[in-house]
Structures are given as C-alpha cells and as structure tokens.
Amino acid sequence: MRTIAALLFFASPLLAAEPKAHLGLDYAEPKNERQTLDVYSPAEGKDHPIIFWIHGGGWKAGDKKSVQKKPQIFTDKGFVFASTNYRFAPNVTIKEMTGDIAKSIRYVHDHAKDFGGDPKSIIVMGHSAGAHLAALVCTDDRYLKAEKLDLSILKGCVPVDVSMYDIPKRLKDGGTVGPAAIRQVFGETEEAQKECSPAAHVAKGKNIPSFLILHVADRPETKAQSQWLADKMKESGISAKVVSAEGKTHGTINADLGKPDDLPTKELYAFLAEVLKK
Numbered sequence: 323m324r325t326i327a328a329l330l331f332f333a334s335p336l337l338a339a340e341p342k343a344h345l346g347l348d349y350a351e352p353k354n355e356r357q358t359l360d361v362y363s364p365a366e367g368k369d370h371p372i373i374f375w376i377h378g379g380g381w382k383a384g385d386k387k388s389v390q391k392k393p394q395i396f397t398d399k400g401f402v403f404a405s406t407n408y409r410f411a412p413n414v415t416i417k418e419m420t421g422d423i424a425k426s427i428r429y430v431h432d433h434a435k436d437f438g439g440d441p442k443s444i445i446v447m448g449h450s451a452g453a454h455l456a457a458l459v460c461t462d463d464r465y466l467k468a469e470k471l472d473l474s475i476l477k478g479c480v481p482v483d484v485s486m487y488d489i490p491k492r493l494k495d496g497g498t499v500g501p502a503a504i505r506q507v508f509g510e511t512e513e514a515q516k517e518c519s520p521a522a523h524v525a526k527g528k529n530i531p532s533f534l535i536l537h538v539a540d541r542p543e544t545k546a547q548s549q550w551l552a553d554k555m556k557e558s559g560i561s562a563k564v565v566s567a568e569g570k571t572h573g574t575i576n577a578d579l580g581k582p583d584d585l586p587t588k589e590l591y592a593f594l595a596e597v598l599k600k
Contacts, residue, residue: 339365341397344437349406349429350422359406359426360386362393363437371443371477371598372402374430376423378450378484378576381411381507395580399591402439404430408455411507416518420458424465431475443598445478446531449576453481457520457551463528473529478597480590482536483567483575485543487551488522489515497543524554532561534593536586538575539566565589 341362350357364370373396377384386405396403408422427444434441448456459465460479466472485499486492489508493501493515508518516522524530535552537544548564555562567575567586578584 339398341365341393341403342437343393347429349426354409356407356409357422357425358386359404359429360393361430361437362397362403362405363439364397364400364402366438367400368435368438369440369443370400370402370438371445371594372404372430372434372437372439372441374427374444374446375403375405376408376446376448376452376456377405378448378452379410381416381419381451381454383410384451390577390580392580402434402437404437416458416508420455420462420465421468423455423459424469424471427459427466428469428471431471442475444476445480445594445597446476447480447482449482450484450572453484454486454520457481457484457487457533458518458523460533461520461528461530462523463530473531476529476531477600478532478534478593480534480536480593482579482586483538483541483544483572485541485547486518487520487547489519491521491550492543492547495543495546498541499543521551521554524551524558524560526558526560530555530558530560532593532597533563534590535562535564536567536575536589537564538570538572539568541572563589563593 344361346358348358377386377388386407389405393403406426408419431441446456446460456479460476463473490512493504508515535548537548552562552564565586580587
C-alpha cells in the first residue's frame with residue numbers, strides 16, 4: 323500500500339525546501355562518535371519512506387557527512403534521508419560493523435515518526451564498503467533479529483559498486499585488491515569469509531527485500547560479483563536487477579547519484595517507485 327509520501331514521489335518532486343537536519347544522533351551506548359547518525363527530513367508531511375545510507379571507505383575510513391547533495395535531492399523527492407557512521411577495522415570485526423548498522427537501523431525505525439518517516443518503508447543503500455554492509459544486513463537476518471526487528475521492515479536494498487558479495491569467490495577469481503588486504507578485513511579462513519559474504523546468506527523465506535545492484539561498467543570484479551549475487555537471489559525467488567553504469571568511476575557513480583539525466587539515478591527512481599507500491 324502506498325504511503326502519502328510515495329504518492330507524492332510518483333506524481334512529481336516536491337518543491338525544494340531546506341530539509342530539517344537532526345545531526346549527531348547517538349544510536350548506541352556508551353556514546354561514541356562512530357556510532358552516530360544524521361537524519362534529514364522533508365519540511366512537511368508524515369509517513370515518508372526512508373532512505374538509510376551507509377558510507378564507504380574500505381571498512382577503515384569515511385564519514386556520514388560525505389553524502390554530497392543527497393539529503394536535499396531525496397528530501398525534495400519526499401524521502402527521509404538517514405546517513406550513519408559505524409566503527410572501523412581493525413578496531414572491530416565486520417560482524418561488529420554490521421551490528422552497528424543494525425543498531426542504527428533500529429534507531430531510525432523506532433524514531434521514524436519523530437522524523438516524519440514510515441518505520442515499515444526503509445530502503446537501505448550504500449557505496450563501496452557501505453554497499454557490502456548494506457547487502458549483508460539485508461541478507462543475513464541475524465543482525466536485525468538481534469535488534470528485535472525483521473527484514474520485512476525493509477522495502478529494498480541498493481548497493482553501489484563493491485566487489486565483495488562472495489569473499490571466497492572474490493579471492494579465487496582475483497582482482498585489483500590483493501588477497502592479503504581482503505583477508506585482513508574479512509578473516510583468514512573460508513568459514514569467516516563466508517560469514518561476511520551476503521551471497522552466502524541468500525535463501526527463500528527470510529523476507530529479503532528486492533535488490534537494485536549498481537556497478538561501474540569497466541570494473542570486471544565488481545561486474546562479476548554483482549551478477550553473481552543477483553543470480554543467487556533470483557534462484558531463491560528474490561527480485562534483483564543489476565545496472566552496469568557506463569562512463570562512471572568508483573567515485574562518480576556515487577557522487578552523481580540523484581543528478582538529472584544520470585542513468586543509475588533513473589534506474590534508482592524506477593526501483594523506488596516499484597518497491598514502494600508493495
């Protein structure tokens with residue numbers, strides 16, 4: 323069933339207005355700057371669908387503030403836009419990072435009404451390392467279950483340009499990132515690497531949301547991993563589409579997201595319109 327915000331989104335963009343910014347919100351105790359998030363809300367209305375954004379940075383760097391013009395672009399479209407921080411390797415494991423993401427999603431879900439949002443209409447998105455974490459929290463339901471939530475609160479997942487959906491396969495196939503660097507983040511054993519691999523957790527009956535997987539066209543390992551994940555999802559009856567972005571770099575596919583005439587953006591808007599119908 324469509325929300326009021328979704329109907330506005332399908333009709334036309336909202337008139338540009340400065341979003342309401344709620345910055346530096348603590349989603350965990352004890353307080354830690356790496357466990358905070360920023361939320362931007364449309365100036366008016368309620369029951370807006372929510373875009374939950376996870377920044378990149380190689381699992382070792384990055385910040386929730388690196389969102390370019392996304393807060394303005396998406397609040398103009400009638401979305402609440404949340405951008406989260408999380409802790410980094412080597413101080414924490416991938417499991418602990420993903421636990422941070424789940425805690426942050428729980429905070430957004432529990433406080434959605436305070437921001438004019440719909441707690442049952444959350445779309446998880448992320449770039450680079452954030453794309454991997456987005457895919458992992460949307461396929462391995464143990465993370466949200468630990469926060470007493472279910473994958474059914476998620477309407478969709480949009481991971482943007484990462485080559486780490488199946489870590490053991492990625493190590494076998496090779497690529498621009500060396501095996502030592504991959505093992506440093508994801509562990510030495512195949513068992514540990516599978517635990518961190520979204521593809522390993524794809525299965526029927528888990529309420530895994532629809533996926534739109536965006537990647538740079540001329541990055542072979544990213545292309546291969548994106549298609550591999552989509553194929554695994556389709557085998558389990560989960561909707562998944564891969565969009566190969568021509569003429570983009572790892573940086574511009576992220577920076578251009580939301581701009582007029584940007585192909586990945588057009589695919590994103592079509593995807594959002596479709597998943598918000600449900």
